[in-house]
Amino acid sequence: MDLGIETIGETVPVGTDATVVTLTGELDIASAGELERRLGVLLDTGHNRLVVDLAGLIFCDSTGIGTLVRANTDCLHEGGYLRLASPNRNISRVLAIVGLLDTFPVYSSVDAARRADADGLVVVGL
Incomplete structure (x- = not known):
């Protein structure tokens, strides 16, 4: 399965709200470069x-x-942040x-x- 990448908020003025990047499918060696x-x-x-x-991500x-x-490092370096959302149980x-x-x-x-x-915040007991 391929990786789907959709962005929401990239047309709003910079600095007003977070840009949401929605991932679906599999994030792996074949698709990580595109992300x-x-x-x-x-x-x-x-x-x-x-x-x-990450709600639609089935593998990473x-x-x-x-x-x-x-x-994450790049966002922090630029004065911003990267936050992950909605991972399924396996992710x-x-x-x-x-x-x-x-x-x-x-x-x-x-x-x-x-x-x-x-x-x-997600808390996972191993």
């Missing part, structure tokens, strides 16, 4: 507040994880196992991520 390119374009055009909606390998980590578990729940915030919904709602 990295698309996130890079957003950053290059001043969109440094990103919420990545180490290359995909690395892409998200680099994007949440992967993020927890590799320690990413402590690296950047992961929220139960896009709305919680946009508001940085602490009550909406």
